[in-house]
Amino acid sequence: xxxxxxxxxxxxxxxxxxxxxxxxxxxxxxxxxxxxxxxxxxxxxxxxxxxxxxxxxxxxxxxxxxxxxxxxxxxxxxxxxxxxxxxxxxxxxxxxxxxxx
Amino acid sequence: xxxxxxxxxxxxxxxxxxxxxxxxxxxxxxxxxxxxxxxxxxxxxxxxxxxxxxxxxxxxxxxxxxxxxxxxxxxxxxxxxxxxxxxxxxxxxxxxxxxxxxxxxxxxxxxxxxxxxxxxxxxxxxxxxxxxxxxxxxxxxxxxxxxxxxxxxxxxxxxxxxxxxxxxxxxxxxxxxxxxxxxxxxxxxxxxxxxxxxxxxxxxxxxxxxxxxxxxxxxxxxxxxxxxxxxxxxxxxxxxxxxxxxxxxxxxxxxxxxxxxxxxxxxxxxxxxxxxxxxxxxxxxxxxxxxxxxxxxxxxxxxxxxxxxxxxxxxxxxxxxxxxxxxxxxxxxxxxxxxxxxxxxxxxxxxxxxxxxxxxxxxxxxxxxxxxxxxxxxxxxxxxxxxxxxxxxxxxxxxxxxxxxxxxxxxxxxxxxxxxxxxxxxxxxxxxxxxxxxxxxxxxxxxxxxxxxxxxxxxxxxxxxxxxxxxxxxxxxxxxxxxxxxxxxxxxxxxxxxxxxxxxxxxxxxxxxxxxxxxxxxxxxxxxxxxxxxxxxxxxxxxxxxxxxxxxxxxxxxxxxxxxxxxxxxxxxxxxxxxxxxxxxxxxxxxxxxxxxxxxxxxxxxxxxxxxxxxxxxxxxxxxxxxxxxxxxxxxxxxxxxxxxxxxxxxxxxxxxxxxxxxxxxxxxxxxxxxxxxxxxxxxxxxxxxxxxxxxxxxxxxxxxxxxxxxxxxxxxxxx
Numbered sequence: 001x002x003x004x005x006x007x008x009x010x011x012x013x014x015x016x017x018x019x020x021x022x023x024x025x026x027x028x029x030x031x032x033x034x035x036x037x038x039x040x041x042x043x044x045x046x047x048x049x050x051x052x053x054x055x056x057x058x059x060x061x062x063x064x065x066x067x068x069x070x071x072x073x074x075x076x077x078x079x080x081x082x083x084x085x086x087x088x089x090x091x092x093x094x095x096x097x098x099x100x101x
Numbered sequence: 102x103x104x105x106x107x108x109x110x111x112x113x114x115x116x117x118x119x120x121x122x123x124x125x126x127x128x129x130x131x132x133x134x135x136x137x138x139x140x141x142x143x144x145x146x147x148x149x150x151x152x153x154x155x156x157x158x159x160x161x162x163x164x165x166x167x168x169x170x171x172x173x174x175x176x177x178x179x180x181x182x183x184x185x186x187x188x189x190x191x192x193x194x195x196x197x198x199x200x201x202x203x204x205x206x207x208x209x210x211x212x213x214x215x216x217x218x219x220x221x222x223x224x225x226x227x228x229x230x231x232x233x234x235x236x237x238x239x240x241x242x243x244x245x246x247x248x249x250x251x252x253x254x255x256x257x258x259x260x261x262x263x264x265x266x267x268x269x270x271x272x273x274x275x276x277x278x279x280x281x282x283x284x285x286x287x288x289x290x291x292x293x294x295x296x297x298x299x300x301x302x303x304x305x306x307x308x309x310x311x312x313x314x315x316x317x318x319x320x321x322x323x324x325x326x327x328x329x330x331x332x333x334x335x336x337x338x339x340x341x342x343x344x345x346x347x348x349x350x351x352x353x354x355x356x357x358x359x360x361x362x363x364x365x366x367x368x369x370x371x372x373x374x375x376x377x378x379x380x381x382x383x384x385x386x387x388x389x390x391x392x393x394x395x396x397x398x399x400x401x402x403x404x405x406x407x408x409x410x411x412x413x414x415x416x417x418x419x420x421x422x423x424x425x426x427x428x429x430x431x432x433x434x435x436x437x438x439x440x441x442x443x444x445x446x447x448x449x450x451x452x453x454x455x456x457x458x459x460x461x462x463x464x465x466x467x468x469x470x471x472x473x474x475x476x477x478x479x480x481x482x483x484x485x486x487x488x489x490x491x492x493x494x495x496x497x498x499x500x501x502x503x504x505x506x507x508x509x510x511x512x513x514x515x516x517x518x519x520x521x522x523x524x525x526x527x528x529x530x531x532x533x534x535x536x537x538x539x540x541x542x543x544x545x546x547x548x549x550x551x552x553x554x555x556x557x558x559x560x561x562x563x564x565x566x567x568x569x570x571x572x573x574x575x576x577x578x579x580x581x582x583x584x585x586x587x588x589x590x591x592x593x594x595x596x597x598x599x600x601x602x603x604x605x606x607x608x609x610x611x612x613x614x615x616x617x618x619x620x621x622x623x624x625x626x627x628x629x630x631x632x633x634x635x636x637x638x639x640x641x642x643x644x645x646x647x648x649x650x651x652x653x654x655x656x657x658x659x660x661x662x663x664x665x666x667x668x669x670x671x672x673x674x675x676x677x678x679x680x681x682x683x684x685x686x687x688x689x690x691x692x693x694x695x696x697x698x699x700x701x702x703x704x705x706x707x708x709x710x711x712x713x714x715x716x717x718x719x720x721x722x723x724x725x726x727x728x729x730x731x732x733x734x735x736x737x738x739x740x741x742x743x744x745x746x747x748x749x750x751x752x753x754x755x756x757x758x759x760x761x762x763x764x765x766x767x768x769x770x771x772x773x774x775x776x777x778x779x780x781x782x783x784x785x786x787x788x789x790x791x792x793x794x795x796x797x798x799x800x801x802x803x804x805x806x807x808x809x810x811x812x813x814x815x816x817x818x819x820x821x
Contacts, residue, residue: 019809023802031802097799 007048014041028084028091032077039070104166105636109188112148112198113241115141116234123227131223138226139209142233146202149195156195161647162618165191167243167307167633181302187633189243189306192616193445197240197378200449204370204456205233207580211460212362214576215467225265225360232258232363236371240378243633245294245304245336248382252290252343252375256283259372262363263356275355282352286342290379293335296328297386306382307631313385314625333390336383344376344429347403351719353426357418361463364418368425369456377432377448384441385620394528397437397517401535404430406717408542412549413703413713416472417462420550424498425455427539434536435513438520438529441619443512446593450505454497457584461491464578465554469568474553476564481555484571488555490581495551497588499544500681507677508590514540515673519666540677544684552692615652 014037021034043063050059081091088095119141123134156164169187176182190198209229216222235258239251257280264276298304300321301312312318313329321328340346345353353373357364367373380387380396387393404427411423428451435444464487465480466472481488497506514536520526521533559565571578593613618624658666690696703710715721 022805023809093801096801 004048004052007044007051011041011044011048014038014044026093028081028093028096029078031093032074032081035077036070036074039066039073042066104168104188104190108148108151109166109168109190109241112145112152112202113234113238115144115148116230116237120227120230120234123223123230127223127227134223135213135226138230139206139213141230142202142206142209145233145237146199146206149198149202152190153195153199156192156616157612159647160612160616160649162192162616162650163627163647164195164616165189165631167631168636169243169305169633170636183303184246185244185303185305185633186247187243187305187636188241190241192618193381194240196445196449196613196617197374198237200452201233201236201240201370201374204452204584205229205236205366207584208362208365208370208456208460210576211365211463211580212360214574215362215463216360219360221265225262225363228258228262228265229363229366232262232366232371236375239375243305243307245297245306245309248379249287249291249294252339252379253287255372255375256280256287256343259283259356259367262367263359265359265363269358271355272358275352275358278355279352282349283342286339286349286376289335290339290342293332293339296323296332296335300328300332305633307628307633309383310385310620310625310628311631313389314628318389327390329386330390330392333383333386333392334395337380337387337392337396340376340380340433341399342376343379344373344433345403345426346376346399346429346433347406348719350403350407350426351716351723354419354422354716357416357422361418361459361466364422365456365459365463368422368459369452373425373429374448374452377429377436377444380433380436381441381445381448384436385622385625387436388439388621393437393439394526395437397434397520397532398528400430400433400435400437401532401539402430403427404434404539405535405542406430408539408546410713410716411546412542413710414546415474417465417474417477417550417554418459418472420474420546421455421458421462424458424543424547425451427543428455428498430539431510431513431536434517434532437532438513438516439619439621440513440516441621442614442617443509443516445617446613447506447509447513450497450509450588450593453584453587454494454506457490457494457581457588458498460581460584461487461494464571464581468571469564471561471564474550476561477554477559478557478561479555479559479565480568483565483568484555486571486573486578486582490578490585491551491555493585493588495547499547499685500540500677501685502678503590505588505590505593507681508594510540511674511677512670514677515670518673518676519669522669523665537676537680541680541684544681545688548685548688549692552688556693611652615650 018034018037018041021037022031025031025034043066046059046062046066048059050056084096085091116138119137123137127134167187167189169185172184172186174183209226212225212229216225219225232255235251235254239248239255242248242251260276260280262276263279264272266272267276294304297309300317301309318327318329323331338349342349353368356367359367387396407423407426407430411420411427414420414423428447432444432447432451435441435447465477465484468484469477469480471477493504497504500507500510514533517529517533517536520529573579594611620628687697691699712718
């Protein structure tokens with residue numbers, strides 16, 4: 001039987017993976033992928049709670065919103081990355097620390 | 102009429118505001134400033150006239166208005182210290198106000214003609230306004246303290262007016278001399294005020310009268326002399342300074358350095374009148390202090406001594422200056438012989454004819470640009486109006502019957518004669534002798550001046566030919582003619598003779614002697630009923646019915662005594678008429694008929710003449726002996742004390758104490774404040790900065806770790 005706990009476990013795993021990718025990878029595009037993972041984890045959470053607690057479509061709708069937001073975020077993020085690359089010829093995150101000094 | 106702030110205060114305030122306003126606009130709008138000053142004093146005159154009419158309508162000895170307000174109140178608990186200011190109008194004030202404003206108005210009008218070529222035309226009027234308002238304030242004052250304030254204000258104005266031509270060295274010195282000499286008297290006057298304050302508790306005239314009436318001064322001594330005498334002498338010394346009595350008379354002759362209209366103001370309406378006015382106000386104190394003989398002697402010496410000096414003067418203004426001192430001496434004799442009423446009348450009549458004499462002298466000086474009488478002569482054809490005015494005034498001052506000077510001076514001399522013949526104190530004999538002798542000399546030197554100026558042949562043809570013919574002009578000689586009209590005795594006595602035999606004013610005959618009430622020991626109880634009203638309160642005096650005064654021929658004495666005194670008065674009157682005509686005749690025979698040669702007198706009494714020319718060496722005494730031998734060494738001593746002790750130890754010592762304090766303070770400032778606190782603040786901020794800067798690394802992943810850790814910690818706390 002697939003219960004709520006299973007959904008939440010997968011969601012948690014996705015979330016942790018996303019966090020780890022965000023923290024560990026120095027490539028900006030990889031970090032954006034990490035963000036996608038975190039968003040998907042939250043979308044899965046919404047869908048799971050809706051399925052097991054009440055029978056309306058609120059969670060599903062929010063999940064759809066999250067997908068749209070993720071797409072928009074990816075577009076904006078990639079745009080920033082391209083401009084950054086044009087400027088520095090690098091997509092290494094440590095090159096983006098120049099605001100200090 | 103009701104007496105509120107708006108009906109009385111303008112008398113003083115309008116000239117004062119004219120002064121304040123003109124002080125600002127005088128440079129740009131000179132003509133306007135002159136018009137404002139003259140207009141202001143004229144409005145004051147109208148207000149004073151209103152009070153005078155009221156005073157004549159009420160026609161009672163008990164007429165008075167006393168309004169006060171609290172100036173400041175420093176009372177603490179049971180200790181009362183409250184100073185009131187206010188106005189006190191009685192019959193004397195009403196007459197005085199009319200005289201001061203009237204004479205001042207005419208002097209202002211005359212000045213618009215006399216001064217109009219002067220580069221400081223407007224400034225002169227600024228001073229005149231302040232001067233007049235100060236005098237009016239003094240006359241209206243109800244207490245000695247405000248009298249003193251206005252007194253000093255007048256001292257300042259006389260200083261600026263005498264030194265008006267400040268580019269001349271003599272004028273500058275004369276103004277300083279006037280200021281310093283009157284200051285000697287002022288110091289004593291202030292001392293007298295303090296002495297009175299210590300007994301009475303305030304210095305309102307009425308309260309002083311009440312205290313004297315109640316015997317508050319009995320058995321009080323200051324420095325071993327009775328307090329009343331002490332205060333009286335102190336106040337009288339103030340009078341001696343202001344009214345130029347011997348030995349403080351030296352400033353008045355020098356006061357002629359000022360423009361002639363200002364001399365008219367100083368000698369007639371304002372400055373010197375203030376001194377006599379004060380002594381008249383303080384008459385009960387003088388009487389209580391038993392100092393009337395002293396006052397009479399001072400007055401007698403002044404009256405006679407100044408008259409003798411006037412004999413040898415050649416400057417037309419100098420003659421008038423000495424005649425002023427001499428006439429002031431008569432007023433002081435009047436106080437000294439208890440002739441209160443006549444003394445005050447002489448103050449008024451003298452103010453009128455002396456103002457006229459000075460304006461006439463101004464007219465002469467303006468037309469020939471010369472003050473020396475030996476260079477004049479024969480001017481009567483050139484200056485007919487001035488001659489007419491001066492002739493009337495000379496009759497008045499010489500004491501010719503039917504003129505004002507006769508009415509007042511004769512009564513003073515008559516009273517002096519009464520005391521000389523009846524009083525046990527023989528000093529009064531001397532006073533009467535000096536008085537009559539002075540009257541003879543007065544008649545002589547005034548007509549000497551008149552004859553030398555206006556009669557005979559012109560002695561300096563150059564000056565004579567350049568003199569312009571006089572035309573009647575509203576501001577050149579009409580003021581003189583108006584003033585000369587009031588030298589007629591009937592305005593003051595209501596009759597031609599001054600004895601009430603020709604009745605002109607009906608029941609108001611002899612109004613002057615009837616209404617001006619002598620506050621002597623027997624009548625001081627009147628004042629116990631006098632009450633001051635607050636300014637702005639409803640006037641209740643209209644409801645009080647005052648009994649009209651009636652002329653008492655016996656002046657409150659028994660018929661027998663009055664008869665005796667009347668007889669002596671008649672002798673005195675006849676004597677003074679004879680003396681006046683003798684003086685005039687002597688002047689006539691010396692300077693017109695030339696049957697008596699003045700040169701014989703000067704050569705026979707050469708030493709005497711020399712003393713007179715040197716003004717009895719008073720100036721030499723003051724400058725050579727008192728100032729150079731006495732004050733300057735003392736000054737040196739003080740300066741040595743100042744430099745050697747005070748400067749060296751007190752000032753320099755204080756400086757080194759300060760230097761030490763400075764060193765300590767500097768160390769404290771550098772070490773604690775600057776290094777410790779100011780720099781310490783900076784250093785601590787810099788340290789914080791180092792810490793915070795490392796946290797803000799710019800590494801996004803570092804921030805992200807922090808966010809996750811914080812969030813995790815938050816979630817972890819929620820689970821409890």
